[in-house]
Amino acid sequence: MKNPQINKRSLGVSFDKLGVAHVTLWAPLAKEVAVLIGNEKSELALQAGEYGYWTLSTDKLKPGDTYTFSLNGEKERPDPASLAQPDSVHGPSKAVDITAFSWTDAKWANPKLDDYIFYELHIGTFTAEGTFEAAIDKLDHLVELGVTAVEIMPVAQFPGDRNWGYDGVLPYAVQNTYGGAEGLMRLVDACHAKGLAVVLDVVYNHLGPEGNYFNDFGAYFTDKYHTPWGNAINFDDAWCDAVRLYYIENALMWFRDFHIDALRMDAVHAIKDLSPVHILKEIKQHVNRLIAETGRQHHLIAELDLNDPVYINTLEEHGYGIDGQWIDEFHHALRVTAGEPQTGYYSDFNGIEHLAKxxxxxxxxxxxxxxxxxxxxxxxxxxxxxxxxxxxxxxxxQVGNRMLGERTSTLVSFEMQKLMAAAVMVSPYMPMLFMGEEWGETNPFQYFISHTDKELVEAVRKGRREEFKAFHAEGETPDPQAEETFNRSKLQWDLLFQSKHQTMFAFYKELIKVRKQHPALKYLNRSDLNVDYNKEKNTLLLQRRHGDEKVCCAMNFSDQQQNIALPAGPQWVQLLNSANQQWGGNASEVTPGVVEPESIIIYINHYV
Known part of the structure; x- marks a missing residue:
């Protein structure tokens, strides 16, 4: 089998230092393969090699040229490992010299995961322009906020110009309407210059339906398993070696060539693989090799719905070695505690007791x-x-999969927004914000697409309507294909000029500052933690420690003032009270343990 390359791309089109293009395509069932260059479609034949790979080295294909592959003289398709699609998923690929970018981040050091404070954003709706370049102009805002890692929703090429990114069909190509490969590199370089790590969301569990030509090349899918998106990607059936290589090299490319610091891997529970070495474990092994060769640290984070630590256990512990995972259950328990109706998957959560757990x-x-x-x-x-x-x-x-895409700011009170934010920030885990929540953005974040296949569009519309039956939601589901659904989901940056939203932003900044400055909150030691709750009062007392420092977080999720008994011992001093007037509240009582409705007080022992 063909082995993954650590130091360079081995699939698609790449260029050496002399400008010679090296072309590699996996098409095991093809009898003839040629590359067609430019509008003239100048034809160059590829040579058949082992394991179904076809290769060519030529000086006739230059950076910037468009090209397609001809299979048996019958089908003309874009490159499965294309780096650029100037005319969407159906058009020709564009040759890119990925090594030509002039990086300025040689002194950048990726932080430890302990220091990650994530900020998730969608490039298309983060700014009015919806581009990488426009996002660069907002980085100072993120620095002021205090987050340390920018998490970008998927940018792999998708149909049209409006999509969440999970319908991508060319995992190596960067969405052309966002600014393409160079635009992403410029954003990463700018983030590093500002001291921000970059996390990229990637999808290794399925490929989108429109523009998906992979079956024309080889057995990228298997009917052994089925996922919510159709046949599973072939990680353990006949011909799977080449498919595994394709995804291993994709992960390496983002780290090596785009200087991405961490990958967030979407819904890994939907990856079906009974191989002796799971594909996630193999990706981790090769990422470790890359780290050893370059000296740059990289992290892998999984979205996982199995509650099975084998995914995040180390390789030495016979796990897959993934560095971290999202846990939706904290979110679900928190939202039910804050008053979310117990419908759909929220029906499994009883509120404060599960939040404590x-x-x-x-x-x-x-x-x-x-x-x-x-x-x-x-x-x-x-x-x-x-x-x-x-x-x-x-x-x-959790926002976009609500029927109307409502943000927390339109579902709960101003005080509860602050309490929920603090509940996340004082946890012994890595916190993540969703773009705009730091100022209480009121625009929804709704599901949107821009497919060109009318039957597919109607199928998506029908699927969205079916999805919300369990929530007993009322009203009409927003049309995912409509441009206004997309435009409605854009952030309103001008809200930052309004007093109420300025107050929320200032509160978030203070929360993050407190977390960073105090070791009991900063260091993520789960063993130095106690939690008590009162179900009748809907209150929770979280205690965290580091060395001699102790912090108490008294949370009142009820709509009444509550007394929360503080632990005996040290004299407790307030670090932050979300109900104080400077944060838009009405608190005047300073008696220890008296907590205003829907608020949190963070205390620290007076010895520090």
Whole structure:
């Protein structure tokens, strides 16, 4: 089989120092393969090699040239490993010299995961322009906020110019309407110059439907398994070696050639692989080789819905070695505690009791019966550290997969918004914000597409309507194909000039500052933690420690003032009270343990 290349691309089109193009295509069933260059479609034949690979070295294909592959003289297709698609997923690929970019980040050092404070954003709706270049202009805002890692939703080429990114069909190509490969490189370079790490969301569990020509080249899919998106990607069936190589090299490319710091891998529970070495484990092994060769640190983070720590256990512990994972259960427990109706998947969560369990155990369902799933679910994550879990009160899924895409700001009070944000920030896990939440953005984030296949568009519309039956939502589901659905989802940066939103932004800045400055909150030690709750009062007391420093977080999720007894011992001093007037609240009481409705007080022992 063909082995992954650590130091350079081995698939698609790449250029050496002399400007010679090296072309490699996997098409095991083809009898003839040629590359067609430019509008004239100048034809150059590829040579058949081992394991179904076809190759060519030529000086006739230059950076900037468009090209396609001809299969048996019958089908003309874009390159599966294309780096650029100037005319969308159906048009020709464009040759890119990925080594030509002039990086300025030689002194950049990727932070440890402990120091990651994530900020998830969607390039198309983060700014009015919806481009990488426009995002660069907003980086000073993120620096002022205090986040340390920018997490970008998928940028792999998708149909049209409006999409969440999970319908991408060319995993190596960077969306042309965002600014392409060079635009992404410029954004990464600018982030590093500002001290921000960059996390890229990648999709290795499926490919989108429109523009998906992979079956014309080889067995990229298998009917052994099925996913919510159709046949699974072929990671363990006949011809799977080349498919595994394709995704391994994709991960390496983002790290090596685009200087990405971490990958967030979408829904890895939907990756079907019974190989002796799971594809995620093999990706991790090759990423470790890259780290050893370059000296640059890179992280892998999974979205996972299995509550199975084998994914995040180390290679030495016979796990897959993924560095961290999202945990939706913290979000679900927090939202039910804050008043979210217990419908759909929220029906599994009872509020404050499960929130306390999420603080203690990471997984809520860790070997207990799940009524929603109607089975015992999950195992305990006792040996896993806090820097292996990402928590949040909002993200693209949890906002955008509501029928109307409502943000927290339109669902709960101003005071509850602050409390929910603080509940995330004081956790012993890595916190994540969703773009705009730091000023209480009121525009929704709705699901949008721009497919050209009318039958596919109607199927998506029908699917969205079916999806919300469990939530008993009222009203009409927004049309995902309509441009106004996309435009409605853009951030309103001018809200930052309004007093109420300025106050929310200032509160978020203070929250992040407090987390960074105090070791008891900054260091993610799950063992130095206690949590108590009162179900009747809907209150929770979180205690965290580091060395001699102790912090108490008294949270009141009820609509009444509550007394929360503080631990005996040190004299407790307020670090932050979300109900104070400077944060838009009405608190005047300074009695220790008296917590205003829907608010949090963070205390520290007076010895520090």
């Amino acid at each position: 999420a603080y203690r155990d990471a997984y809520v369902y860790d070997g207990i019966y799940s009524p929603h799933r109607q089975k015992v679910f999950g195992v305990k994550a006792e040996k896993n550290t806090g820097n292996q879990f990402v928590v949040f009160s909002q993200n693209h899924d």
